[in-house]
Amino acid sequence: MTEWRKSTYSVNGTDCVEIGRGVGVRDSKAPAAHLAIGTTAWVAFLNATKADKLTR
Structure with a gap:
């Protein structure tokens, strides 16, 4: 069973x-469904977020 962690930014x-x-x-x-993300894609997402390079 996977342990899920909630964002600390959740009010x-x-x-x-x-x-x-x-x-x-x-x-x-909607906890029954999830979006699978590979390690490489997740690291790239985190790096882009930290560098404020995501477009809105």
Whole structure:
């Protein structure tokens, strides 16, 4: 069973993104489904986020 972690930026603990180690991400409102993300893609996403290089 995967342990899911909620974002620390979630104000109320329900409307947030959850991260599952080795599995991907999911919406806390729809926990039955998740988006699988590989390690390389996840690291690239984190680096882009930290560098503020994501477009809105």
